[in-house]
Amino acid sequence: MNAPASPGLYGDYGGRYVPETLIPALDELSRGWDEASADATFRAELDELLERFAGRPTPLYEAARFAPAGKRILLKREDLLHTGAHKINNAVGQALLAVRLGKRRIVAETGAGQHGVAAATVCARFGLECVVHMGSEDMRRQHPNVERMGLLGAEVRPVEFGTRTLKEATSEAIRDWITNVDTTYYLIGSCVGPHPYPAIVRELQAVIGREARAQVLEQIGQLPDAVVACVGGGSNAIGLFAGFIADKDVRLVGVEAEGAASLSAGRSSVLHGSRSSVLADEDGQVLDAHSISAGLDYPGVGPEHAHLRDSGRAEYMTASDAEAVAAFHQLASLEGILPALEPAHALARALDLDAETILVGLSGRGDKDLAEVLSH
């Protein structure tokens, strides 16, 4: 295992804790990404795909009936994107990068199946082979997404060890990548993993914050007092925060699931190739996460969030399953919007946050969560 190289460090976090054999591939990825992001043709192609294929820009919508008296709550509507969540922003960008690097085989991990569907979608669009590693327990719980991936032409490979969920699926995707590194691109689903993945995913999701900052200034003539987003791996939150990090008076608030609170209840440890705040016991043994929303059910989090927490620039809170379900019902009945259960956690904290004007990242739509909500 390698000690972290200095690029890709966020304070004490980040780095590259991977086998020696992956270092050349990570270097190639870093170089490829730097060149691509400096290339106007690449950026223009990405922007066009985001607009015409994914559905950007997404609206900023003021939820006036949902907001309690004396508050304004504005929703960044990533739920309106193709495939139903912010994950497509990242999948489109990384697929374009894979093509540029000459890789025709894509591997991805998925938990609830949302990232797997986004990856399968862009692979169909670019004619790439797609293998999605998914825990067999998640395959059982998220059967419609398994069917979707199949219809999109992806192969879903069941992972049969450990808790048979996202943690093991990620380990298996990394193993696949190590074995097939010459032909294969690893399309990671959140701002986690070894450097440069956290930086690439952040950049690809930063479009959320850039749009939202301009929209809020245009619509209400001021910046919000607080920006709130749910945190699983942390990609929708870091993308939204990115637009406001330099605005020191804007509070940045991340909301974790109570049973998957890597930042609120974790400790510094290494998981899936980087150091971050991880749900682990005193011996560093990674603990199982639990949440009603499969997308927040991960014991790790992106390293930049751990650093934003330590530096005090961002605050992290939790919401319970019951609070998320209550917020889901409130948004549905008062605004006519069924949110995914992940951003319902952010909505729950926005309701009682001590701030007047609040921007909330609505990271995805609730269609996938109906059974979960109805049985709660």
Ligand SMILES: *Cc1c(COP(=O)(O)O)cnc(C)c1O
């Ligand atoms: C996957 C997912 C999340 C959690 O992932 P992040 O990387 O933390 O954004 C949040 N919301 C939705 C709708 C998701 O599908």
